[in-house]
Amino acid sequence: MQQRGKIFDDxxxxxxxxxxxxxxxxxxxxxxxxxxxxxWLADRDFVTREEFDAVRAMAQKAREENAALLARIEALEAxx
Numbered sequence: 001m002q003q004r005g006k007i008f009d010d011x012x013x014x015x016x017x018x019x020x021x022x023x024x025x026x027x028x029x030x031x032x033x034x035x036x037x038x039x040w041l042a043d044r045d046f047v048t049r050e051e052f053d054a055v056r057a058m059a060q061k062a063r064e065e066n067a068a069l070l071a072r073i074e075a076l077e078a079x080x
Contacts, residue, residue: 047055
């Protein structure tokens with residue numbers, strides 16, 4: 001009976017080690033795919049969401065400034 005318990009312990013240890021190896025392989029594959037995707041996107045000159053949002057905010061500010069300047073010009077022309 002002692003031998004049978006040792007066999008089950010060995011099988012359990014083997015399965016635990018196999019799961020660890022499988023998890024490591026999965027993590028490595030995810031990192032490799034992520035790196036390939038990053039390089040592919042960089043080669044195509046796509047912008048990040050943060051860059052897009054920053055440019056959109058700058059454009060919105062420029063539109064607001066243009067509207068304010070147009071109002072000032074119209075007010076000055078109305079006086080003169």
